[in-house]
Amino acid sequence: MSIKKTVDIRGMHCASCALNIEHQLKKITGVTNAVVNYASEKATVESDADIADDAINKAVSSAGDYEVIEKMPDHSGHKMSDMSGHDHVAMLKAADLKILRHNVVAGTIASVAIMLLMLERFIPILMSLGQPVMFALQLIIATPIQFWLGRQFYRGAQSGLKRWSANMDTLVAVGTTAAYGYSVIATLFPSFFASAGLEVNVYYDAAVVILTLIIFGKYLEATAKGKASEAIKKLAGLAAKTAHVIKAGQEVETPIDQVVVSDIIVVRPGEKIPVDGVIVDGESAIDESMISGESLPVDKKPGDAVIGATINKSGMFKLRATKIGADTALAHIIKMVEDAQGSKAPIQKLADIISGYFVPIVIVISMVTLAVWLVVGQPFALAFFAFVAVLIVACPCALGLATPTAIIVGTGRGAEHGILIRDAESLERTGEATAIILDKTGTITEGAPKVTDVVTDNANDFLHFVGSAEIGSEHPLGQAIVAYAKEKNVALVEPKNFSVISGFGLKAIVDGKTVAVGKRAFLHDLKIDVNQYDQRAKDLAAQAKTVIYAAVDDKIIGVLALADTLKAGSVQAIAELKAMGLKVIMITGDNIQTANAIASQVGITEVRAEVLPQYKSRAVTELQRQGQKVIMVGDGINDAPALAAADIGMAIGSGTDVAMEAADITLVSGDLRKIVSAIKLSRKTMSTIKWNLFWAFGYNILGIPVAAGVLYPFFGILLHPILASAMMAFSSVFVVTNSLRLKKTKIN
Numbered sequence: 166m167s168i169k170k171t172v173d174i175r176g177m178h179c180a181s182c183a184l185n186i187e188h189q190l191k192k193i194t195g196v197t198n199a200v201v202n203y204a205s206e207k208a209t210v211e212s213d214a215d216i217a218d219d220a221i222n223k224a225v226s227s228a229g230d231y232e233v234i235e236k237m238p239d240h241s242g243h244k245m246s247d248m249s250g251h252d253h254v255a256m257l258k259a260a261d262l263k264i265l266r267h268n269v270v271a272g273t274i275a276s277v278a279i280m281l282l283m284l285e286r287f288i289p290i291l292m293s294l295g296q297p298v299m300f301a302l303q304l305i306i307a308t309p310i311q312f313w314l315g316r317q318f319y320r321g322a323q324s325g326l327k328r329w330s331a332n333m334d335t336l337v338a339v340g341t342t343a344a345y346g347y348s349v350i351a352t353l354f355p356s357f358f359a360s361a362g363l364e365v366n367v368y369y370d371a372a373v374v375i376l377t378l379i380i381f382g383k384y385l386e387a388t389a390k391g392k393a394s395e396a397i398k399k400l401a402g403l404a405a406k407t408a409h410v411i412k413a414g415q416e417v418e419t420p421i422d423q424v425v426v427s428d429i430i431v432v433r434p435g436e437k438i439p440v441d442g443v444i445v446d447g448e449s450a451i452d453e454s455m456i457s458g459e460s461l462p463v464d465k466k467p468g469d470a471v472i473g474a475t476i477n478k479s480g481m482f483k484l485r486a487t488k489i490g491a492d493t494a495l496a497h498i499i500k501m502v503e504d505a506q507g508s509k510a511p512i513q514k515l516a517d518i519i520s521g522y523f524v525p526i527v528i529v530i531s532m533v534t535l536a537v538w539l540v541v542g543q544p545f546a547l548a549f550f551a552f553v554a555v556l557i558v559a560c561p562c563a564l565g566l567a568t569p570t571a572i573i574v575g576t577g578r579g580a581e582h583g584i585l586i587r588d589a590e591s592l593e594r595t596g597e598a599t600a601i602i603l604d605k606t607g608t609i610t611e612g613a614p615k616v617t618d619v620v621t622d623n624a625n626d627f628l629h630f631v632g633s634a635e636i637g638s639e640h641p642l643g644q645a646i647v648a649y650a651k652e653k654n655v656a657l658v659e660p661k662n663f664s665v666i667s668g669f670g671l672k673a674i675v676d677g678k679t680v681a682v683g684k685r686a687f688l689h690d691l692k693i694d695v696n697q698y699d700q701r702a703k704d705l706a707a708q709a710k711t712v713i714y715a716a717v718d719d720k721i722i723g724v725l726a727l728a729d730t731l732k733a734g735s736v737q738a739i740a741e742l743k744a745m746g747l748k749v750i751m752i753t754g755d756n757i758q759t760a761n762a763i764a765s766q767v768g769i770t771e772v773r774a775e776v777l778p779q780y781k782s783r784a785v786t787e788l789q790r791q792g793q794k795v796i797m798v799g800d801g802i803n804d805a806p807a808l809a810a811a812d813i814g815m816a817i818g819s820g821t822d823v824a825m826e827a828a829d830i831t832l833v834s835g836d837l838r839k840i841v842s843a844i845k846l847s848r849k850t851m852s853t854i855k856w857n858l859f860w861a862f863g864y865n866i867l868g869i870p871v872a873a874g875v876l877y878p879f880f881g882i883l884l885h886p887i888l889a890s891a892m893m894a895f896s897s898v899f900v901v902t903n904s905l906r907l908k909k910t911k912i913n
Contacts, residue, residue, distance in 0.1 A: 167197065167211050167212070167213065168211070168212050168213070168214065168215055168216075169209060169210070169211050169504070170209070170210045170212075170216060170221065171208070171209045171210075171503060171504065171507055172207065172208050172210075172221060172225075172233045172234070173206060173207055173233065173234040174186065174201070174206055174207065174208055174231055174232070174233060174234070175206070175231065175232050175233075175234050175257060175261070176229070176230050176231040176232060177201075177203055177206060177231060178317065178318075178321055178332070178333055178334055178383070178562075179203065179332055179333035179334070179561050179562045179565055180203050180516070180517070180520040180561050180562060180564055180565020180566070181325075181330070181331070181332030181333060181520055181521070181523070181524060181561055181565075182203065182228075182229065182231065182321070182332055182333075182334075183201040183202065183203040183565060184201070184517060184520060184521055185228045185229060185325070185328070185330060185332070186201045186208060186224075186225055186228040186229075186231060187199050187200065187201040187208070188228070189224040189225065189227050189228040190208060190210055190221065190224045190225070192224065193210075193212075193216060193220050193221070193224050195212045195213055195214050195216055196210055196211065196212045196216060197211050197212055197213060198210075198211040199211070200507060200508060200509050202506070202507045202508075202509070202569050203562075203565045203566065203569060204390055204393065204565075204566055204569035204570045204572075204573055204901075205390075205394060205506050205507055205569060205573055206258075206390075207506075207507045208221075208225070208233075208507075209504065209507045209508065218233075218235075221233060228324070228328075229320075229324030229325065229328075230317075230320040230321055230324050234257055258387075258391070261387070262384070262387055262388065262391075265380060265383055265384040265387060266384060268313075268314050268380050269377065269380055269381045269384055271310070271313070271314070272310060272314050272373065272374075272376055272377030272380060272381075273377055273381075275306050275307070275309075275310045275373050275377070276370070276373050276374045276377050278306050279303050279306055279307060279369055279370045279373055279374075280370060282299055282302055282303050282306075283303075283370055297352075297355070300348075300351065300352040300367050301352060303348070303352075303367060303369040303370075304348070304349065304352050304367075304369065306369070306373070307345060307348070307369040307372060307373050310372075310373045310376060310377075311341065311342075311345045311372055311373070311376070314376045314377065314380055315337070315338065315341055315342075315376050317334070318334040318337040318338040318341070318376075319338050320334070321333075321334025321335070321338075322334045322335040322337075322338040322339070331524035331525055331528065332524055332561070333524065333560070333561055333562060335524055335528070336524060336527060336528070336556045336557065336559055337375070337376070337379055337556075337557070339528070339531075339556055340375065340553045340556035340557045340886065341371075341372045341375050341376055342372075343549070343552065343553055343556075344368040344369075344371040344372040344375070344553055344886065345368075345369065345372040347367075347368060347549065348367035348368050348369045348372070351366060351367050352367060366546060368549075368553075368886075370887070371553065371885075371886045374887045374890065375886055375887060375889075375890040378887070378890040378891050378893075378894050379557075379890055379893060379894055381894060382893065382894020382895065382897055382898055383894075385894070385898045386562070386566075386897045386898055386901055389570075389898060389901035389902055389905060390566075390570065390573075390901060392905055392908075393570050393574050393577075393901065393904060393905060394506065394573055394577065395577065395908075396502060396574075396576070396577025396578065396580050397499060397502060397503060397506070397577065399581070400455075400495065400498060400499050400502065400580060401499060403437070403455050403474040403495060404421065404437075404473070404474050404495060405421055405436075405437040405438070405439040405440075405473070405474065406420070406421055407419060407420055407421060407439070408421055408424050408428075408430050408439035408440065409430060409431040409432070409433075410428050410429070410431075411428075411429040411430070411431065411483070416431055421439055421440070422490070424439060424440055424486055424489050425486070425489065426486055426487065426488070426489060427485060427486060428485070428486045429445065429483055429484070429485055429486075430442065430483065430484050430485075430486060431481065431482075431483055432449075432477045432481065432482055432483075432484060433477065433481050434477055434478065434479055434480065434481060435476070435477065435478075436476070436477050437473075437474055437475070437476055437477075438451070438471050438472065438473055438474065438475050438476070438477060438484070439473060439486075440473040440486045440487075440488060440489045440493055441470070441471070441472055441473045441486070441487055441488035441489075441492075441493045441494055442470070442471055442473075442484035442485050442486045442487050442488075443468065443469070443470055443471070443484060443485050443487055444465055444466065444467050444468065444469050444471060444482050444483070444484050445467060445483050445484060445485050446467060446482060446483040447467070447480055447481055447482025447483060448464070448465065448466045448467070448480050448482065449464075449465055449477050449478065449479050449480040449481070449482050450462035450463065450464050450465070450478045450479045450480075451463050451464075451465050451471060451472075451475050451476065451477060451478065452475060452477075452478050453472060453475045453834075455474060455475065455476075456472055456474065456475060456494065456495070456498070456583065456833055457583040457818070457833040457834035462478045462479075465482075470487075472493075472494045472495070473488075473494065473495050474493075474495045498580060498585060498833075501580075501585050501586075501587065501831075502576055502577060502580045502585070502586075504587070504588065505572070505576040505586045505587060505588050505591075505592070506569075506572060506573045506576050506577070508572070508588035508589040508590065509568070509569070509589055509590075510568055510572055510589035510590055510592065510593045510854070511590055511593060512568060512593060512851070512854055512855075512858075513567075513568040513569070513589075515858075516564045516565065516567060516568060516858060516861070519564060520561050520564050520565055523559070523561045523564070523865075524559075524561060527555065527556065527559040527869065528556070530555055530869060530873065531552050531553075531555040531556045531873075532552070534548075534551045534552055534555050534872075534873040534874065535548050535549070535551070535552035538551055538552075538874065547874075547877075547883060550883060550885065550886060551872065551873055551874040551877075551883065551884075553886040553889075554872035554873075554883075554884045554885065554886045554888075554889040555869055555872045555873050555889075557872075557886050557889040557890045557893055558868045558869060558871075558872040558884065558889035558892055558893055559865060559868070559869055559872075559893070560861075560864065560865065560868075560893045560896045560897060562896070562897040563857075563860065563861035563864060563865075563896040563897050563899070563900045564861045564862070564865075566857070566861075566897055566900045566901055566904075567854060567857035567858045567861045567900050568589075568854050568857070568858070569589075570857070570900060570901050570904035570905075571850050571853045571854045571857060571904040571907060572589045572592065572850070572854075573904070574850075574904050574905060574907040574908055575592055575846055575847075575849075575850035575853075575907055576589075576592060577908075578846060578907055578908060578910065578912070579592075579842075579843065579846055582839070582842055582846075582912060582913065583818070583832065583833035583834045583836075583839060584830060584832060584833075584839055584842060584843045584846065585830065585831040585832075585833060586829070586830050586843075587828070587829045587830065588829075591813060591829035591830055592846075592847050592850060593847065593850075593851060594794070594812055594813050594829075594847075595796070595813050595829075595830065595843055595844055595846075595847035596844055596847030596848035596850075596851050597812075597847075598747060598794045598795065598796045598812065598813060598844065599746070599747060599748065599793045599794050599795075600747060600748040600749075600750065600788050600793040600794070600795050600796070601742055601747050601748070601749055601750070601795070601796040601797075601798065601840070602750045602751075602752050602784060602785060602788070602795060602796070602797045602798065602807070602811070603739075603749065603750070603751050603752070603769075603798050603837070604751075604752055604753065604781075604797075604798060604799035604800065604801070604804050605751055605752070605753035605755060605760065605763055606729060606753060606754075606755070607799075607800040607801060607817065608732075608798055608799055608800050608817055608837070609731065609732065609735050609739075609751065609763060609767060609837065610729040610731055610732060610735075610763060611729060611730050611731075611732055612729065612800070613641065613645070613729065614641055614642055614645045614711065614727040614728065614729055615645055615649070615727060615728065615729075615730050616645060616646060616649035616725055616726070616727050617710060617726050617727060617728050617730065618705055618710070618725060618726040619723065619725045620698060620701050620702075620705075620723050620724050620725070620726075621722055621723025621724075621725075622722075622723070623722075624653075625653075625655060627715065627722055627723045627725075628649070628650040628653060628655040629650070629655050629656060629657065629675075630675050630676075630678070630680045630715065630717050631646055631650070631680070631682050631713075631715045631725070632646055632647050632649075632650030632651075632655055632657045633657045633658045633659070633660050633673075633675040633676075633680070634660050634663075634671060634672075634673040634675055634680040634682050635647050635671070635682065636657060636659060636660055637660055637663040637673070638665070638671060642711065642713065642727055643671075645727055646713070646725070646727075658675060658676065660673035660674060660680070661673065661674040661675075662674045666683070666687065669683050669684055669687040669690075670682055670683015670684055670687035670688070671683060678717050678718050679717070679718055679719070680715070680717055681693065681715070681716045681719075682713060682714070682715045682716075683713065683714065684713075684714065685699075685702065685712075685714055687714070688714045688716055688721070691716070691719065692719070693716045693719050693720070693721055694721060695714055695716075695721050697721065698714065698721060698723065698724045701724065702714070702724050705724070705726040708726075708728075708762055709728065709758055709759035709761075709762030709763065710726040710727065710728040711726065711727045711728065712724055712725075712726050713725050713726070713727065729763075731763070731767065732835065732836065732837060733836070734836050734837055734838040735767050735837050736766070736767050736768065737838060738836075738837035738838045738840060738841055739767045739768055739769060739837070740768060741838070741841045742840065742841060742844075743768070745841070745844060747796075747844075748771070748788075748793065749769055749771070750769070750771045750772070750773065750784070750788075751763070751764050751767075751769045751771070751772050751773070752772075752773040752776055752781055752784055752807075753772075753773070753774055753775075753776065754775065754776055754777065754778065754803075755774060755775070756774060756775060757772075757774040757775060759774075760772050760774035760775075761774070778803030778804075778806075779806065781799075781803065781804065781806065781807040782806040782807040782809075782810040784807070785797055785807050785810045785811045786810060789812070794812045794813075795811045795812050795813070796811060796812065796813045796814075796815060796840070797810070797811035797813070797814050797815065798815040798816075798817070798837075798840060799814075799816065799817070800816065800817035800835070804816075804827075805826075805827040806827075808827040808828045809827045813829050813830065814827055814828040814829050814830070815828055815829070815830045815831070815832060815840060815843070816828035816830070816831045816832070817832055817835040818831055818832055818833035818834060818835050830843055838913070842913055843912075845910075845912045846910070846912045849907060849910050849912070850907060853903060853904055853906070853907055856903060857900045857903055857904065860896070860899060860900060860903070861896065861900060864892075864896045868889075868892060868896075871884050872884045872889050
């Protein structure tokens with residue numbers, strides 16, 4: 166079984182950094198795959214056996230000036246999860262952001278000062294100092310900026326050179342150092358330029374402003390990336406911090422990390438439910454919207470499961486803790502979203518390949534640009550500007566951010582609506598589906614029988630006798646009848662002399678009268694005349710409903726019908742799926758009459774009935790052979806093979822753990838309209854990624870030639886390195902900002 170580890174990484178500046186770290190992680194013995202996500206700043210390592218943390222840390226640091234951020238241990242020695250009150254990773258990222266902000270302020274002050282010195286001809290006092298003094302003052306201002314603001318780029322470039330690789334740091338380091346170095350020589354050795362017949366000039370402004378603009382871009386990028394991953398923070402923030410635990414008969418407020426399984430916890434109206442558990446006393450309505458995306462509260466009673474982090478809306482109750490810490494539903498959801506956000510979509514492969522070769526190609530283009538302009542006899546200043554502009558305008562970051570930022574926002578958006586996506590590939594494939602197979606029981610329908618019709622002369626008396634007789638029944642139909650009677654506020658009494666004839670019916674004494682409930686044949690064997698209700702019973706049976714006869718003291722009093730009713734939203738969801746162009750098929754193990762009855766109610770024309778569980782996957786592969794890309798939706802253990810075989814398996818959250826384990830997407834609420842939402846989300850996310858890639862590729866395809874000076878012979882236009890740095894910063898920010906638009910996408 167494959168083991169996954171996810172770690173936070175500090176120090177990445179571009180997509181090339183991520184690829185370098187990924188390459189080093191894949192060298193670790195036992196590692197089967199490694200994915201490093203520049204946007205989420207996480208690495209996911211898969212291995213056949215457990216890999217030591219030290220091995221991962223060494224591999225990351227060997228790739229360059231990067232480090233793994235260790236989660237701080239809590240009082241028990243366990244590493245704290247993202248649900249803890251103290252988030253060490255977030256704290257370090259906030260510290261890094263603060264440093265970037267201070268660097269931007271320092272760079273801006275230095276940039277303004279140098280710009281003023283360059284305007285000495287308009288400022289008499291400065292003009293009187295003379296050019297050598299002006300150059301020296303610029304050198305004094307620029308030097309600390311070059312080596313303070315630029316140190317991160319120097320470190321990154323140095324690390325790359327040790328491994329004969331290059332990244333964005335290399336481009337910035339070479340470009341700004343060229344401008345700064347040229348200026349230093351012009352300042353300290355002006356005679357060198359004069360003897361060569363060159364105009365003595367300095368470009369400190371280019372070096373300082375370029376660094377300032379790039380770091381400003383990184384600051385905006387980091388801020389935007391933080392917004393992209395807000396879904397995780399919101400989910401983690403849902404967790405309760407304390408619980409009211411009953412200890413020695415007393416209610417004690419206890420930190421959440423000290424709660425243990427089987428603790429009895431009191432939850433009052435308005436409070437968050439601290440952990441997953443089962444209600445042992447009391448009733449309430451629970452707001453589960455933060456987990457399922459459903460706005461209506463869910464009624465809960467003793468024996469019902471409740472989910473940690475949901476909100477108790479009305480009554481006070483006690484629960485017994487069943488899952489705590491990393492085992493809770495919320496922790497699993499956070500882990501699933503984190504894994505999805507750290508994964509790579511197939512569409513990203515092209516961008517990764519290009520990013521791997523991008524920087525060396527840009528360096529070659531810049532050198533060729535310098536040489537060509539000098540060979541054709543253009544001034545050195547022009548050739549030098551073009552050389553620096555090419556280095557600075559190129560931006561592998563936009564390519565590296567195009568896909569993962571959209572994936573982060575898309576999967577987070579899904580989680581907010583109760584759509585849990587396993588990985589980026591699943592998100593990508595969902596929107597490509599052309600056919601969808603829906604299991605019937607528990608997927609289209611509720612999966613449990615409910616009373617739909619009562620045919621009698623006196624409904625209250627009928628439900629009193631039948632409901633009371635069924636109190637002792639363990640059969641699902643009997644339990645459904647009792648539940649229906651209670652819903653109608655019918656008074657029930659404990660039956661006497663209760664007896665069951667398996668598969669046929671039951672007899673009991675209620676209020677001193679003999680009550681018989683069961684199939685027609687059961688009452689017929691008891692010599693009870695049922696003819697007056699036969700026609701209505703046949704009509705109900707024709708609708709694929711189960712009909713129950715009832716008699717009191719050997720006299721028929723009526724019939725009732727039960728059926729597995731449709732889930733709310735099933736009809737709307739299927740209509741929308743068809744409108745989206747999908748081929749919709751229902752599959753079930755039920756008989757053809759029941760299947761057709763349900764299918765006609767929801768508008769499905771293609772039905773596969775009486776299909777054994779082991780053959781459900783055949784229906785999937787049959788469609789795939791026809792060239793269809795198939796979504797399979799199910800909720801039971803018997804659906805797991807089909808879920809695994811489908812291009813996309815969707816599990817209903819109310820179903821079994823086995824089904825959810827086999828699925829690519831889990832719909833927490835079990836509402837089929839979430840399928841429509843998942844497909845819309847996938848299509849919108851992929852559209853955003855394509856626009857991001859179009860911008861990233863288009864920007865570089867146009868920006869690099871313009872920086873090289875292709876427009877200069879025709880229009881006299883030459884891209885200034887400062888403008889090139891602004892464009893570079895803007896390209897990354899544009900991609901991230903465009904991805905953030907997904908947060909406002911309507912998918913319901």
